Amino acid sequence: MTAHKPGGALSLGGQRVHERLTREEPDLIARVLARIQAEVADYRRLPAEELTGDIAEITRQAVRAFARSLREDRELNAAELDRIGASAVRRAEEGFPLEAVLTAYHVGAREILAVGTAEAGGADTADLVDVADRVLAFVGTVTRAVTRGYLEELRTKVGQEHTARRTLLSALVDGGPVDVVARSAGITLPSRYLVLSVELGPHADEASPGVDAEIAVRRKLRRFLATFERCCGDGVLASLDGAGGLVLVPLAERLASVASWQALLEGAGREAGVEVLAAAETAAPGEVREVTGRTGEVLEVLRWFGRGPGLYRLDDVLVEYQLTRPGAARDRLAAALAPVEEHAELVETLETYLELETNRRRTAARLHIHPNTVDYRLRRVRDLTGIDPIHPAGLPRIIAAVAARRASLAARG
Known part of the structure; x- marks a missing residue:
């Protein structure tokens, strides 16, 4: 098994790759920026000042970081990754798409590979493979740094927006200083x-x-x-x-x-x-x-x-x-059902009967009993309460009594 050469010794076309990248840096950065604008539509929407400023600077830093890592035969260090991550944070703050940022770094890596291997000859196969492997490793490392920085900022932003909206909702529901909260959160109230x-x-x-x-x-x-x-x-x-x-x-x-x-x-x-x-x-x-x-x-x-x-x-x-507002009337309506409280089957039958629009057969089917049993239980409700759930005159009162009972139970917790 052949050992890999140190990064600083990798040579193509008679010149060490890291030296070529350093020498060609100005042209390489210009090529990367031009290709990004040509291939990644989102970058064409950026102000010219940002392209020639922040984007050009992070491109320069990334190219130099790769050349240094090659020369020193190492992965990108924490400081280099922090700079790449910080740039991703700025893109997230601007609402710039993560997909576009990652695509731009891949475009840059392809240009680094193209410039670094431009003069490779037939005798350089082993070093060429090694350089390509290191470029791929560089892309993976950068992708992780960009994604981590971007998503952390996005989570922070989403968290802040969520907090602002929750605070506004609380102010609206609890009667707080709504206008003040909305202004501080940058939210326009309807x-x-x-x-x-x-x-x-x-x-x-x-x-x-x-x-x-x-x-x-x-x-x-x-x-x-x-x-x-x-x-x-x-x-x-x-x-x-x-x-x-x-x-x-x-x-x-x-x-x-x-x-x-x-x-x-x-x-x-x-x-x-x-x-x-x-x-x-x-x-x-x-x-x-x-x-x-x-x-x-x-x-x-x-x-x-x-x-x-x-x-x-x-x-x-x-x-x-x-009918269900607290008061003596509700309490008396609820109390009308007190005599049937000890008979769970009567309460269940009555509530099911009313839920199913007083249909005896559907009530019987739901409860798995005979329709005659439904009739018997409803007559028992009538005998115990004095309200006839079967007779049209008694129906409104029994419906109100059931609702009042539920309201009273809810009030008692």
Whole structure:
């Protein structure tokens, strides 16, 4: 097995490669810059000052670093890699694409190889292979330094933006100095928000054997929010967990109607692959705290009355909302069901019967009992409470009693 020569001894066409690179440095850098602009479209969008300044300087540093590493027969050292990483950080700060930066370094490496091997002859095969191997190693080292610097800056930037948005959301919901927070974060407040309190159904993957449920939940939330962000940009603010939460959407002309709100919510649910129950209302930034509390209450009412998936406003459940407000009336309605509390099968049958729109046969099928058993249990509810769930006159009162019971249980925690 033939040992590799030291980098400083590698010679092509009668001249050591590192010496040739040093001698040809000005022309090499000009060639690299010209080729980058020709082959990487993103660099053509940069100001001329940046190309002749920062980009030319980091190109010069990279070429010199490779020549030194060859002469001294070593890998790039920490200082050289830090300079390359710092340049990548600046590109990330500017929002310049990582793909373009990496492509530029590959272009530069090809030019280094082309210049360094330009006078290679037939007797130089072994040294030529060794030089090519060292260029490839240089590309790998630089790629890691660029990627690390770029992504660390990107994570920092994303973290700062996320923190700013969370702080703004907290100020809106908790009633803090909204204008001050928005100014310090560089965020322009909309004139009004669409406030959505949402309940998200489970995705099938969350209960699939062998599937990480936490990953399934995160994927559900990411896809749900992505629909809002595609529609309304990065001004969307959200606080969600797997079961739901709060979404504030900047109102724009495209969201001028309730129908457009419904379409947006339905699209988000389809994208996430889940059913969505939501309470909606609009609010100026200074009204978000009050409105968020109200939409949260409306969402609870929707749950207590067993409403199906969809978007609702307070106007859609005015009677139901009023029936479940704390007070003597709610307590008495809830107390009407106290006699059946000790009979779990009666409570289950009554709630299923109401959920299935008073259909006895579907109730029996759901509970795996005979329809006659459903009738018997409902008559027992009537005998114990004095409210007949089968008779049309008793139906509104029993529905209200069930909802009041759920509200009272929720209030007790």
